[in-house]
Amino acid sequence: MEEKDNLITVNIDGQDLQVPPGTNMVEAAAMLGKEIPHYCYHPKLTIAGNCRMCLVEMGMPGKDRATGEPMLNEDGTPKVMWMPGPAIGCGTKAAPGMHIKTDSPKAIESREAVTEFLLLNHPLDCPICDQAGECTLQEFSSSHGRGYSRFIEEKNVKPKRTRLGPRVTLDDERCVLCSRCIRFCDEVAGDSVLGFTDRGSYSTLTCFPGKELANNYSLNTVDICPVGALTSTDFRFKMRVWFLKETNSIDLETSVGANTVVSAREGKVYRVKPRRNDEVNDTWMTDSGRELYKTIESEDRLLECSIGGVPASAQDAIAEASSVLQGGGVAIVGSGRNSVEEQYALKAIAKSTNASAVYLVARYGEDDGILMSVDRNPNVRGALMTGLIDALPEEQLSGLGAKIDSGEVTTVLSSQEDLLAAGLSEEQLGKVSIVYLGTHRNGTSERAKVVLAGLTSFEKSGTVINQQFRIQKYSRVVPGPGGAIEDLYALAMIQANLSGESFASTVGSIWKEIGAEGTPLAGIAFQSLSDQGQLLDSSAFDHIPFKEGKSLHFEPKQEAVAAE
């Protein structure tokens, strides 16, 4: 943090405020709880200053030109020399003694004029516009608009269904030419494809010739679009935003763990949007991560538990799974997609079944240096922290295959992992009794003796530990299918059956054990975990050669890179 001495005192609407150097007036006013309306300014992008909505009145303490002495009022206060014209709040950096007025008649008049200009050609599309309800133009029109139009000429007509890319549709009429999307593509996504063509009222947002907005971050342009010009083709016309209930969640696509907010109505998820976390993902997330909600209602979803292929109640399936696991020769295949709580419960099961080995299945993909890391498992570090594993997992379960072949392992408990995909052969699976706890049908679930239908991350609460060793929590957005059981509950019941002792079965209660004194996760509790997550001490794992490379807000440890 800035030292106290470095702070600059500015005066906003008569209130003195100390801000760090470089703070612009929009942010400074926000610190006082005052909103300076703006369209083009975005805290994570460069300042363009082209919407002119944030006009404020600005003045500096006057100095005598001859002597350089400060000019004073009669009562001894510094005399403020107000500038004759308004200044844009976003482009005005704090300077010592600066005075601004956000609600003076001149500022208000400027704002109303800008609003009127923006509305001149803006179509009356609100009834069919997906942005309605979360549209800044709509909001500022009601707070800073004049309420009627003096424009009697014909409005501009522009293309309304332009396909910018596979996931983004542009309605050019609605565009207020703020250029946020252009700056985003240039500065964050690193894929310059957007630009304005033509001048004046002909100005149009277009892709460069022969290119399209197809990068994996294209939907962020929809999020930052202050109006309804850029719309998500997936979410287009699906649901009005005022029906949506928003729940904080985490993108479990990779080990970055981008913070998200999931919008759902009546048990159905409609979209996933990024949530600002300046330490992890700023205000961005990947397009691929937004698609994850479609797994909830996919065709191959497991909707009920079964024993030997016959549908069974959850209670029966848990009892059967417990008795299968009591047979001995147990190996456990956990997952880097499990939550910390589930991994903790798996570890307890491994202990009470005297499991010969515990495996995780590694998934690696390409690194894009922004929000897609190499490790496609969101929670490998959780497995390390809970002690489920003590080294990086392998992509193939050849060790387990060997143990099955030798007859050492006769029972496998798999949580969310398809053993066939992880390198075991059908023949090997035929030799063992499998208890499968997962959300979707696959080769393993078809061969499993007991299938426990679990919940997706949208249907349960939990925590994950990302590549920075930041523990972050996600909450339940929608209820799961009627026949499914919460993974943690199923594991806790199995553990209780195996050990004969009760085992915490809820996310809230299990943290009394996970976060107990003396453990690596001491002092953490699900309920009190902040929405921004909490950074953990990772020094115990410095020796492990994590594969993640540099990405937004993440620098790999030097030792790890060296070991690589």
Place this chain on the structure above:
Amino acid sequence: MPFVIKRKPLNLMEKLYLPEIARGLSTTFKKIWEKPVTLEYPEQRPTIPEGYRGVPTLVRDPEGREKCVSCQLCEFVCPPKAIRIVPGEIPEDSEYAHVEKGPKEFDIDMLRCIYCGMCEEVCPEEAIWLQNQFSMSGYSREEMVNNKDKLYELGGTLPDEHFKWNKKKDAAAKGGGH
């Protein structure tokens, strides 16, 4: 502030009570010979006054275009949550492609509807109207849910003169107002 209504003291005749009873009897006796005010319902129908809030319906404009653009404001404002809309996109080859959005499904549960008329008030497209039909009945719950077809059948055509969306189409044809 509370105030007291003074009762007029009874005079002698009133105190005797019987004369007053006789007066009452004569009043009711006269009433016997008056014409009944009953409206014998299924045969006789009441005249529906202007602005009556009957069954909510969807209307088309004189060209036959469905006016609803499925903005779902009625669904939002509906106090008993009687309205259910599944929005849909108007295909690009449609005559009304410039409207872009229309309802795919539109259900009003008449068992829930309270005829408050807020849907009509909130509708930005003047597409939903509470018209003069006042009696809805059915043998099952499903029957009491008016689907889109039923709503248009009940609603008919609104003699609308604005053609808001057509103006836009015309402007586009003329070169877009530049």
Place this chain on the structure above:
Amino acid sequence: MEINPIVLKFVYAAVVVSVIMGLCSYAVLAERKISSWIQGRVGPNRTALPLVGGIPILGPFLTRLGIFQPIPDGLKFLFKEDVLPGHVNKFYFMMAPVISLVPALTTVVVVPFGRFVNEAGDVVPLVLANVNVGLLFLFAISSLGVYGVVLAGWSSNSKYPFLGGIRASAQMISYELAMGVSVLPILMWVNAPGKEGTMNLFDIAVAQNGFWFAMWMPLSAIIFLVCLFAETNRLPFDMAESETELVSGFHTEYSSFKFGLFFVGEYAHMVIGSCVFTLLFLGGWNPLPFVTLESLGMGQGILGAVLSVGIFLGKMCAMMFFFMWIRWTLPRFRYDQVMKLGWTILLPLSIANLILYIFIIYYLDTGL
């Protein structure tokens, strides 16, 4: 052919009871129609019998009049579900409607409906039991009817019926006094010294060949009439039911046929009450004061009998109409007003009335 007189009595009884019951069911229709007329409505006008209703002009006319309405009304009482609440005292609960109806029908026994003058010139009263203590019998039996109400209220084991029953008993006691006292002048007049002592209702009717008692003793008539309303639980005295306060009063818990019995019982009480008032105050079957059937020369034989019964029933129906007319004119009294009226006005008034007539009759007898 000789018919056993006991069998004959049974036949008569059956005939009279069925007539009374028919009167009751049409009284219900009359009540509904009169209330609707007074309130500017149409009343029952839809029920049609398949064949009769199809007759041109007459069928629709009768249908509009609601003539067929009592049939479904009665069937409804028979066929609706009979709910026996779990919390009631079952024996008394089932007894109550019977106890309420039976006294009403029993009193019919002593009520003469007319008279028949045979060829020998003897005047034979048309009555089931021409007992000498008719009026006393009538008062004795009809006041048993309240037991039905009280029993229903108590055995229902629920608060509203209970309050209804309590009110009914208190009201009955309060008004029976005034009622009895108000009739005493008539008995004094009828049993004037030198005459054969009688409480026979036929004799009382015959005593009104001249003045009707309603003219001769108007105060008695008014007091009796008011008490009659109270005794039959008719508005404005239907404290036992008073829907606005007690849901349905004593019969709140009753349904189906048992409720039907109460319902019929109420109208039977009304029918009997109207008969008694006609006999005591309205000159029985005399067409007009000072005009008898004999003086019109139509008193003989079957014609005379039919005329007398007709006139009697006509007066009775007028009384029934009056009962209903009052019901749809006056609002219900408050309970304390009922008590106050009974004890502080009607009772002293009837006693004063009695004393007045004692003196009048004394002076008339002693020739002033």
